[in-house]
Amino acid sequence: MRLVRLEEELREETGAWGAPGTTLGFVPTMGALHRGHISLVQRARVECDRVVVSVFVNPTQFGPGEDLQRYPRNLERDCGLLESEGADLVFAPEPGTIYPEGFSTFVEVAGLTSGLCGASRPGHFRGVTTVCCVLFRMIEPDRSYFGEKDFQQLVVVRRMVSDLRLGTEIVACPTVREPDGLAMSSRNSYLSPEERRQAPLIHRGLSRAAEAAREGCTDLDEVKGCFMETVSEGGLLSVSYLEAVDPSTLESRSLSEGRPLRLLTAVYAGKTRLIDNVELVPPASLRRSRC
Numbered sequence: 001m002r003l004v005r006l007e008e009e010l011r012e013e014t015g016a017w018g019a020p021g022t023t024l025g026f027v028p029t030m031g032a033l034h035r036g037h038i039s040l041v042q043r044a045r046v047e048c049d050r051v052v053v054s055v056f057v058n059p060t061q062f063g064p065g066e067d068l069q070r071y072p073r074n075l076e077r078d079c080g081l082l083e084s085e086g087a088d089l090v091f092a093p094e095p096g097t098i099y100p101e102g103f104s105t106f107v108e109v110a111g112l113t114s115g116l117c118g119a120s121r122p123g124h125f126r127g128v129t130t131v132c133c134v135l136f137r138m139i140e141p142d143r144s145y146f147g148e149k150d151f152q153q154l155v156v157v158r159r160m161v162s163d164l165r166l167g168t169e170i171v172a173c174p175t176v177r178e179p180d181g182l183a184m185s186s187r188n189s190y191l192s193p194e195e196r197r198q199a200p201l202i203h204r205g206l207s208r209a210a211e212a213a214r215e216g217c218t219d220l221d222e223v224k225g226c227f228m229e230t231v232s233e234g235g236l237l238s239v240s241y242l243e244a245v246d247p248s249t250l251e252s253r254s255l256s257e258g259r260p261l262r263l264l265t266a267v268y269a270g271k272t273r274l275i276d277n278v279e280l281v282p283p284a285s286l287r288r289s290r291c
Contacts, residue, residue: 001083003090007138010091014052014139017088023048026141026168028132031055031092032072033081036176036184040145041085043173052139053082055092060099060106061127072186091139098134107133109163112156112250116243116264117275128153129160136166144168149175149183151264151277155250175276177203183276195269198234202267205230206278209263213280218255220244223263223280231267240266240273244280255282 004010014024025048027040033055044051055078062068079090106126112118113125136144144161146154158170176184181203182196191199205227212226224242231237246253247262255261261280266273 001079001087001090003079003092005091005093005097007093007097010089010138013089014050017050022050023142024140025051026135026139026144027051027053027087028135028144028146029053029055029078030057030071030186031075031078032186032189033078034176034184034186034188036147036149038081038085039176040147040173041082041087043171044143044145045086047171048143050088051086052089052091052141053087054135054139055090056098056131056135058098058127058131059095060130061124063121063123066121067187067190072189091135098131106130107160107164109156109160112152112159116152116241116245116250117266118152120240120266125153125156129156132157133160133164133166136161136168141168143171145171145173147173147175149185149276151247151262152250155248181207183274185274187272187274190272191269195236195272198236199269199274201231201234201237202265202274202276203278206263206265206276210278210280213255213282216283218282220255223255227263227265236269238268240268247279255280258282 002013004013025044027044029037041051041053055075057071057073059068075092082090107129108126109129118125146157148154154172161168161170180200182200208226208230209223212223217223227242231239242265244261244263245251253261262277263280264277266275
Protein backbone atom coordinates (compact mmCIF):
# COMPACT_ATOMS: atom_id res chain seq x y z
CA MET A 1 0.00 0.00 0.00
CA ARG A 2 1.25 3.47 -0.89
CA LEU A 3 0.72 6.72 1.03
CA VAL A 4 0.82 9.81 -1.18
CA ARG A 5 0.27 13.47 -0.36
CA LEU A 6 0.59 15.31 -3.67
CA GLU A 7 -1.77 15.35 -6.63
CA GLU A 8 1.09 14.53 -8.99
CA GLU A 9 1.96 11.42 -6.96
CA LEU A 10 -1.69 10.40 -6.89
CA ARG A 11 -2.08 10.68 -10.66
CA GLU A 12 1.17 8.83 -11.26
CA GLU A 13 0.05 5.92 -9.06
CA THR A 14 -3.50 5.63 -10.38
CA GLY A 15 -2.35 6.19 -13.95
CA ALA A 16 -0.29 3.01 -13.70
CA TRP A 17 -3.51 1.09 -13.00
CA GLY A 18 -5.05 2.04 -16.31
CA ALA A 19 -5.45 -1.41 -17.85
CA PRO A 20 -8.74 -1.70 -19.77
CA GLY A 21 -11.57 -2.81 -17.52
CA THR A 22 -9.82 -1.98 -14.24
CA THR A 23 -12.36 -0.60 -11.76
CA LEU A 24 -11.36 1.92 -9.13
CA GLY A 25 -13.23 2.26 -5.84
CA PHE A 26 -12.89 5.33 -3.64
CA VAL A 27 -13.63 5.84 0.05
CA PRO A 28 -13.42 9.48 1.20
CA THR A 29 -12.75 9.91 4.94
CA MET A 30 -11.53 12.46 7.45
CA GLY A 31 -9.48 9.81 9.21
CA ALA A 32 -9.88 8.65 12.83
CA LEU A 33 -11.07 5.44 11.21
CA HIS A 34 -13.51 3.05 12.86
CA ARG A 35 -15.40 -0.08 11.79
CA GLY A 36 -17.87 2.03 9.81
CA HIS A 37 -15.10 3.32 7.55
CA ILE A 38 -13.57 -0.13 7.33
CA SER A 39 -16.90 -1.58 6.14
CA LEU A 40 -16.79 0.86 3.20
CA VAL A 41 -13.26 -0.22 2.33
CA GLN A 42 -14.28 -3.88 2.53
CA ARG A 43 -17.23 -3.28 0.22
CA ALA A 44 -15.01 -1.43 -2.24
CA ARG A 45 -12.41 -4.21 -2.06
CA VAL A 46 -15.04 -6.79 -3.05
CA GLU A 47 -16.53 -4.75 -5.90
CA CYS A 48 -13.45 -3.05 -7.39
CA ASP A 49 -10.00 -3.99 -8.67
CA ARG A 50 -8.27 -1.09 -6.93
CA VAL A 51 -9.20 0.89 -3.82
CA VAL A 52 -8.15 4.44 -2.91
CA VAL A 53 -8.93 5.94 0.50
CA SER A 54 -8.53 9.64 1.21
CA VAL A 55 -7.70 10.91 4.69
CA PHE A 56 -8.32 14.64 4.80
CA VAL A 57 -9.84 16.75 7.57
CA ASN A 58 -11.63 19.22 5.32
CA PRO A 59 -11.54 22.73 6.80
CA THR A 60 -14.29 24.14 4.59
CA GLN A 61 -17.01 21.95 6.09
CA PHE A 62 -16.40 23.16 9.64
CA GLY A 63 -18.19 26.28 10.85
CA PRO A 64 -16.99 28.86 13.38
CA GLY A 65 -16.69 27.33 16.84
CA GLU A 66 -16.85 23.74 15.54
CA ASP A 67 -14.24 21.09 16.23
CA LEU A 68 -11.79 21.51 13.34
CA GLN A 69 -8.74 21.90 15.57
CA ARG A 70 -9.55 19.06 17.96
CA TYR A 71 -10.95 16.63 15.40
CA PRO A 72 -9.10 13.34 16.08
CA ARG A 73 -6.14 12.66 13.81
CA ASN A 74 -3.88 9.58 13.72
CA LEU A 75 -2.63 8.96 10.20
CA GLU A 76 -0.18 6.22 11.20
CA ARG A 77 -2.93 4.20 12.86
CA ASP A 78 -5.29 4.81 9.94
CA CYS A 79 -2.71 3.61 7.42
CA GLY A 80 -2.10 0.46 9.44
CA LEU A 81 -5.81 -0.35 9.41
CA LEU A 82 -6.16 0.36 5.71
CA GLU A 83 -3.15 -1.75 4.77
CA SER A 84 -4.59 -4.68 6.71
CA GLU A 85 -7.86 -4.30 4.76
CA GLY A 86 -6.16 -4.35 1.38
CA ALA A 87 -6.41 -0.70 0.34
CA ASP A 88 -4.05 0.02 -2.54
CA LEU A 89 -3.41 3.69 -1.89
CA VAL A 90 -4.02 6.30 0.80
CA PHE A 91 -4.25 9.90 -0.34
CA ALA A 92 -3.55 12.23 2.60
CA PRO A 93 -3.15 15.71 1.11
CA GLU A 94 -2.32 18.92 2.93
CA PRO A 95 -5.03 21.64 2.74
CA GLY A 96 -2.94 23.53 0.18
CA THR A 97 -3.11 20.58 -2.21
CA ILE A 98 -6.91 20.60 -2.21
CA TYR A 99 -7.26 24.38 -1.92
CA PRO A 100 -4.20 25.93 -3.57
CA GLU A 101 -3.49 29.64 -3.30
CA GLY A 102 -6.20 31.62 -5.08
CA PHE A 103 -8.81 28.86 -4.82
CA SER A 104 -12.18 30.60 -5.08
CA THR A 105 -14.67 28.13 -6.56
CA PHE A 106 -17.25 26.29 -4.48
CA VAL A 107 -19.95 23.76 -5.35
CA GLU A 108 -23.34 24.16 -3.74
CA VAL A 109 -26.41 21.94 -4.08
CA ALA A 110 -29.54 24.06 -3.66
CA GLY A 111 -32.63 22.83 -1.86
CA LEU A 112 -31.31 19.57 -0.43
CA THR A 113 -28.93 21.45 1.85
CA SER A 114 -31.31 24.01 3.33
CA GLY A 115 -32.89 21.89 6.06
CA LEU A 116 -31.90 19.22 8.58
CA CYS A 117 -28.17 19.54 9.30
CA GLY A 118 -27.90 22.37 6.79
CA ALA A 119 -30.22 24.59 8.84
CA SER A 120 -27.90 24.69 11.84
CA ARG A 121 -24.60 24.31 9.99
CA PRO A 122 -24.60 26.96 7.23
CA GLY A 123 -21.88 26.33 4.69
CA HIS A 124 -21.22 22.78 5.88
CA PHE A 125 -22.54 21.04 2.79
CA ARG A 126 -20.90 23.54 0.48
CA GLY A 127 -17.62 22.39 1.99
CA VAL A 128 -18.57 18.72 1.64
CA THR A 129 -19.62 18.97 -2.01
CA THR A 130 -16.64 21.11 -2.96
CA VAL A 131 -14.06 18.74 -1.48
CA CYS A 132 -15.86 15.70 -2.91
CA CYS A 133 -15.96 17.29 -6.35
CA VAL A 134 -12.23 18.06 -6.20
CA LEU A 135 -11.39 14.54 -5.02
CA PHE A 136 -13.61 12.92 -7.65
CA ARG A 137 -11.83 14.90 -10.36
CA MET A 138 -8.39 14.01 -8.99
CA ILE A 139 -9.05 10.29 -8.47
CA GLU A 140 -11.67 9.58 -11.17
CA PRO A 141 -13.21 6.61 -9.37
CA ASP A 142 -15.73 4.27 -10.94
CA ARG A 143 -17.51 3.87 -7.58
CA SER A 144 -17.43 5.97 -4.43
CA TYR A 145 -18.61 4.61 -1.09
CA PHE A 146 -20.58 6.52 1.55
CA GLY A 147 -22.24 5.39 4.77
CA GLU A 148 -25.97 5.83 5.36
CA LYS A 149 -25.40 7.33 8.82
CA ASP A 150 -24.70 10.67 7.12
CA PHE A 151 -27.89 10.30 5.09
CA GLN A 152 -28.32 13.93 4.05
CA GLN A 153 -24.71 14.01 2.90
CA LEU A 154 -25.31 10.86 0.86
CA VAL A 155 -28.33 12.39 -0.91
CA VAL A 156 -26.55 15.71 -1.50
CA VAL A 157 -23.40 14.14 -2.97
CA ARG A 158 -25.46 11.82 -5.17
CA ARG A 159 -27.37 14.83 -6.57
CA MET A 160 -24.14 16.74 -7.22
CA VAL A 161 -22.62 13.79 -9.06
CA SER A 162 -25.74 13.41 -11.19
CA ASP A 163 -26.08 17.12 -11.96
CA LEU A 164 -22.41 17.65 -12.83
CA ARG A 165 -22.00 14.31 -14.65
CA LEU A 166 -18.96 13.45 -12.56
CA GLY A 167 -18.97 9.85 -13.70
CA THR A 168 -18.73 8.00 -10.40
CA GLU A 169 -21.42 5.71 -8.99
CA ILE A 170 -22.33 6.63 -5.40
CA VAL A 171 -22.69 3.41 -3.41
CA ALA A 172 -24.65 3.63 -0.14
CA CYS A 173 -23.54 1.30 2.66
CA PRO A 174 -25.45 0.44 5.86
CA THR A 175 -24.66 2.18 9.13
CA VAL A 176 -22.29 0.19 11.34
CA ARG A 177 -23.15 0.21 15.04
CA GLU A 178 -21.66 -0.56 18.40
CA PRO A 179 -23.16 -3.62 20.15
CA ASP A 180 -25.54 -1.30 22.05
CA GLY A 181 -26.80 0.32 18.84
CA LEU A 182 -24.85 3.58 18.85
CA ALA A 183 -23.87 4.52 15.30
CA MET A 184 -20.12 4.45 14.75
CA SER A 185 -18.67 7.95 14.56
CA SER A 186 -15.24 9.48 15.05
CA ARG A 187 -16.90 12.01 17.35
CA ASN A 188 -18.00 9.28 19.76
CA SER A 189 -14.54 9.68 21.30
CA TYR A 190 -15.67 13.06 22.66
CA LEU A 191 -18.37 11.52 24.85
CA SER A 192 -18.00 11.43 28.63
CA PRO A 193 -18.75 8.06 30.30
CA GLU A 194 -22.29 9.16 31.18
CA GLU A 195 -22.92 10.64 27.73
CA ARG A 196 -21.70 7.41 26.18
CA ARG A 197 -24.05 5.44 28.42
CA GLN A 198 -27.06 7.45 27.26
CA ALA A 199 -26.13 7.88 23.59
CA PRO A 200 -27.60 4.48 22.55
CA LEU A 201 -31.04 5.88 23.42
CA ILE A 202 -30.88 7.60 20.00
CA HIS A 203 -30.93 4.33 18.08
CA ARG A 204 -33.35 2.78 20.57
CA GLY A 205 -35.77 5.66 19.99
CA LEU A 206 -35.44 5.43 16.22
CA SER A 207 -36.09 1.70 16.41
CA ARG A 208 -39.23 2.27 18.48
CA ALA A 209 -40.45 4.82 15.94
CA ALA A 210 -39.81 2.41 13.06
CA GLU A 211 -41.66 -0.34 14.90
CA ALA A 212 -44.67 1.92 15.45
CA ALA A 213 -44.80 2.66 11.73
CA ARG A 214 -44.56 -1.02 10.80
CA GLU A 215 -47.36 -1.87 13.21
CA GLY A 216 -49.75 0.53 11.52
CA CYS A 217 -49.26 3.98 13.02
CA THR A 218 -49.44 6.60 10.25
CA ASP A 219 -49.58 9.63 12.56
CA LEU A 220 -46.05 11.06 12.33
CA ASP A 221 -46.50 12.98 15.57
CA GLU A 222 -47.13 9.70 17.35
CA VAL A 223 -44.23 8.01 15.56
CA LYS A 224 -41.90 10.87 16.50
CA GLY A 225 -43.28 10.76 20.01
CA CYS A 226 -41.91 7.24 20.40
CA PHE A 227 -38.46 8.61 19.67
CA MET A 228 -38.77 11.67 21.89
CA GLU A 229 -40.06 9.66 24.82
CA THR A 230 -37.16 7.22 24.58
CA VAL A 231 -34.45 9.85 24.18
CA SER A 232 -35.73 11.80 27.17
CA GLU A 233 -35.39 8.78 29.48
CA GLY A 234 -31.79 9.55 30.42
CA GLY A 235 -32.34 13.26 30.97
CA LEU A 236 -29.09 14.21 29.23
CA LEU A 237 -29.74 14.17 25.49
CA SER A 238 -31.07 17.20 23.61
CA VAL A 239 -32.74 16.83 20.20
CA SER A 240 -31.68 19.36 17.57
CA TYR A 241 -34.10 18.10 14.92
CA LEU A 242 -36.25 15.09 14.08
CA GLU A 243 -37.74 14.95 10.58
CA ALA A 244 -39.43 12.30 8.42
CA VAL A 245 -38.54 12.89 4.79
CA ASP A 246 -38.64 11.40 1.33
CA PRO A 247 -35.35 9.47 0.99
CA SER A 248 -34.62 10.95 -2.44
CA THR A 249 -35.74 14.56 -2.16
CA LEU A 250 -35.53 15.11 1.63
CA GLU A 251 -38.97 16.71 1.47
CA SER A 252 -41.43 16.16 4.31
CA ARG A 253 -43.93 13.41 3.56
CA SER A 254 -46.76 11.55 5.27
CA LEU A 255 -46.73 7.86 6.09
CA SER A 256 -50.33 7.67 4.90
CA GLU A 257 -49.04 8.10 1.33
CA GLY A 258 -47.83 4.49 1.57
CA ARG A 259 -44.19 5.12 0.66
CA PRO A 260 -41.14 4.45 2.85
CA LEU A 261 -39.67 7.51 4.54
CA ARG A 262 -36.44 8.24 6.34
CA LEU A 263 -36.54 9.51 9.91
CA LEU A 264 -33.45 11.66 10.49
CA THR A 265 -32.25 13.17 13.73
CA ALA A 266 -29.41 15.16 15.24
CA VAL A 267 -29.00 14.91 19.01
CA TYR A 268 -26.62 16.63 21.39
CA ALA A 269 -24.97 14.59 24.12
CA GLY A 270 -23.41 17.40 26.07
CA LYS A 271 -21.51 19.40 23.43
CA THR A 272 -21.18 16.46 21.04
CA ARG A 273 -23.52 16.40 18.09
CA LEU A 274 -24.57 12.91 16.98
CA ILE A 275 -26.65 12.06 13.91
CA ASP A 276 -28.55 8.92 13.00
CA ASN A 277 -31.52 7.79 10.94
CA VAL A 278 -33.85 4.88 10.28
CA GLU A 279 -36.18 3.81 7.51
CA LEU A 280 -39.89 4.17 8.23
CA VAL A 281 -41.84 1.52 6.34
CA PRO A 282 -45.61 2.14 6.21
CA PRO A 283 -48.08 -0.64 6.97
CA ALA A 284 -48.35 -3.36 4.35
CA SER A 285 -52.05 -2.56 3.83
CA LEU A 286 -51.16 0.98 2.73
CA ARG A 287 -48.41 -0.26 0.43
CA ARG A 288 -50.84 -2.69 -1.20
CA SER A 289 -53.49 0.00 -1.60
CA ARG A 290 -51.18 2.00 -3.86
CA CYS A 291 -50.75 -0.88 -6.33
